Structures are given as C-alpha cells and as structure tokens.
Amino acid sequence: MHALNKNRPLRRVVLASAATVSGLVMLLALKPHTPPRIVAAPAPAPSGSASAPAASGTSPAAGSGGSPSAGKSTGTTTVTGESAQTRWGPVQVRITVRSGRITDVTAVVYPTENPRDQEINSSALPQLRSEALAAQSADIDTVSGATYTSDGYKRSLQSALDSAGL
Template structure:
C-alpha cells in the first residue's frame, strides 16, 4: 500500500507540510558565516607597527604567514607568529620573550567579522593568553566553544616561540 494514495488526502497534507517545514529549516540554518565583503576579498593587510596592534588587538587581515622579529640589547625579543587560517578567519599571535621567558602574548589577528565572532573572541583570547603565559609554551588547552580559534592561536603561538628560540 502506497503512503500517498489518493484515498488518504490527510496523510498527503501532513507529509507535504512536514517536508516543507524541514526544507525551510535547512535553508534558514545554512547561512554563510562570513560577510559578503570578505568573500570578495576586501581585507586590508595587518599593520606592521606594534602600536596599532596593541590598541585592542583588533587588527584584521591575512598576513600571508610571515613572521617578523625585533631584538633589543636587554635580551628582549618580540616575534610575530605565522598567520593561521581557520574556518572562521585568520589567527595570528605576537610574543615577547625576555631572557628566555615568555612575558607577553598578544593576539594580532583573530575572527571578529560578526557579533558572534566578537563574543567568542572576547572570552577566548584572554583565556588563551593567560594559559600561554602560565604554561610558558604552546601546550595549552582548547577553550570550549572556540575550538577553531584555539587551534589557530596554538599554531601561531608555536611558530612565534620557534622563531624566538624558546
């Protein structure tokens, strides 16, 4: 016996309604995460000065995976790690090492294209920073709810530490 027999119109109506509702739910849940402006490629490069990066850590862009460093006479070295592309955007970390000890970690680039990215980054980045300073390495835990950002942060931090020789 076929489920959509013409002798059972109520069953056909229920099945058609369920299919329509399921289709609408799927369509509404499949919205793109990035804004249309970013899909076109209108990102600006990361500023190279440390003053603009320390003004809230909100520099945004893709820095092509390069690392830069500067060394002073006091044994202090500042190194920027590779830019790691994650599902939600690039993550890049800058570290300062003094006499072989990690003294400062700054997220130069991180996902912040929409309010949800900003919310996740606002609690994940400080937590990752604290853990990196406490561990003195890139062996830090993933922040729950910010898995991709945590993985990118860890990879960029490791590349910065490798460049700094720690």
C-alpha cells in the same frame, strides 16, 4: 475530506507548487555563518610565510635586537606568528620575549565578524593568553566552546615561538 482528494487534481497542483516555492524561499534565505567577503581574506595568509611575519614582527623591536636570538639575550623582541586559518576565520598571535621568556601574548587577528564570534573570543582569548604565559609554550589547553580559535591560537603561537628561537 482529505486535502489531496483525487477528485480535485488542481488542488494537489496548487499545494505542491506552494510547498516547492516555500521550500525554495527558505533555502535561499539561509545565511552562512560568515559573510562572503571573509572567503577572500585567507588569500593574503599563504603569501605571508613563516619568515615574513617574523620579520615584520621584529622590525619594530630592531633597537632592542634585530634578530630573535639577539633579543633573547639582550632585550625585548616582538615576534608575530604565522596566520592560522580556522573554520571561522584566521587567528594570528604576537608574542613579546624578554631574556628568553614570554612576557606578553596578544591575538592580533581573530574572528570578529558576528556577535557569536565576539562573545566566544572575548572569553577565550584571555584564557588562552594566561595559559600561554603560564606554560611559556604552545602546549596549552583548548578552551571549551572555542575549539577552532584555540587550535588556531596554538598553531600561530608555536610559529611565533619557533621564529623567536624558543
């Protein structure tokens, strides 16, 4: 005897209703990769133009040269690149330049909202940092498994290098 026997239409209605309710419950139970509050985070990123992050990044180093070009010849300058929006969240890089060379690269903003983001970035960011220091440019390889973070890192790094005049 078949479950959807035409002699028992009430059974078909009950099974169809149960399947519809189950499907609706499963659909509503799906959670997005990032919490809804991350959607509001990109709003400040457009207001920070290329000149605003550079200015805030160089302010702490004003004693060693207020402008990026002055830091290039006289001392150490710290420049923060533009925030690069990626699929999983913003990525922003700060560089330290001494005598025209990149001496340090730090990711100041990157996705950390869930354990998977933390796992990916804990291995990808040190690789990206070492490649940037070795290359002395934003022409670095993408880290496998961290494509979006790598792309955002490179865009922010290039923005910082442009602001520093390198």
